[in-house]
Amino acid sequence: MTTMAMIPLTLTDDQRALRAGVLEICRRYPGEYWRELDARREYPEKFVKELTQAGYLAALIPQEFGGAGLGMAEGALILETIHAAGGNAAACHAQMYIMGTLLRHGSADQKRKYLPKIATGELRLQAFGVTEPNSGSDTTKLATTAVRRDDRYIVNGRKMFISRVLQSDLMLLLARTTPVDQVKRRTDGLSVFLVDIRNLKGLEVRPLRMMMNHSTNALFFDDAEIPADSLIGDEGAGFAYILDGMNAERILVGSESIGDGRWFVEKAVAYSSQRVIFGRPIGANQGVQFPIAKAHTSVEAAALMRDKAAALFDAGQPCGPEANMAKYLAAEAAWEAANACIDCHGGYGFAEEYDVERKFRECRLYKTAPINNNLVLAYVGEHVLGLPRSY
16 A cells, blocks of 8 residues: 555656756746736647647656656646646646546557547647536536447537637547436446547537636537547446546646645745835735745645645555545645735736736636535545535
8 A cells, every 4th residue: 555654755856857847838938928818818829739749748648659658746747837837737737637538448449549649739639528507516417418320429418618629629528328217327328438529510619708718618519420439438337437537637636726826825925025015024914924824834735635646546546535635625725825815915916917816716716626625525525434425
């Protein structure tokens, strides 16, 4: 078993080099770059392309398929570094954890066909079609159907809050292949498909104007035909495949929150150290200093839980509780740091040129997505503490 004593508390030389390489790219994309994109609600095409060309988005793809073959700890470090530098890896983070479903459950032909092209950036897999307007977090109630007809599936239904569809070539899609009234368990009858969405007839994409710039959309499938070989793994086993990838998702998204938290703390420390009011720096006042120090403490604690989750994941051991708790702690810590940062900046915290308000909006998402923090608490209550099911 992996124990706390076996969890590395410092970066290796290779990891430090990895972080330095990511930072080098991030420095070429300062706050002005992200502010302009945010104002126009545009995708960070140039940034994502450079990350891809440098191989960072292929970090978790095995070397045999053209990736770096790195572990979850390194993937987490990449995303954390981007956010700590003031950027937003949400533009491309899904590629890391979506790819795992293909890697673990796809056929040999599917992996040979897609993974090398995803690694080079020839194909983008950054869209994850799960959430629906009426089912929300209750994935077993999703109503999108995929009906087998000869050598294809006919897809009908709606998806909501699906990001990066217009910037992706491929989408991982969860749909019901067996009606819910014909299965023994609600989790049965759901299937996962790797869909080529380029010029897919029967798919309408409607962009949504959201609080943050995440290229988010509503999707409408109207008799969209996809090849039967789009199916990943066994028909009807898709729910388990999606769950299998959620620990990776929790760890990676939590790492972005940790990066956000560190950015907010650094920004708050710098500003409150040089902003002089009533004859002294405002950081000398406990009302300013203590919230920043408390936020820093929360961020560091979240990072330790993230490190534990990543270590367990990379060791091939169960990490559901740790991954969920890491996501929860990181999202809460980032939000705490965001509030401390905006408070110490006063009016300037709401000014676009300081980037605080942009990051403030962006980090708030992770208390709600990809899983609401209340559902994390419900998971811990039931599956970790053995309490009665709450929902």
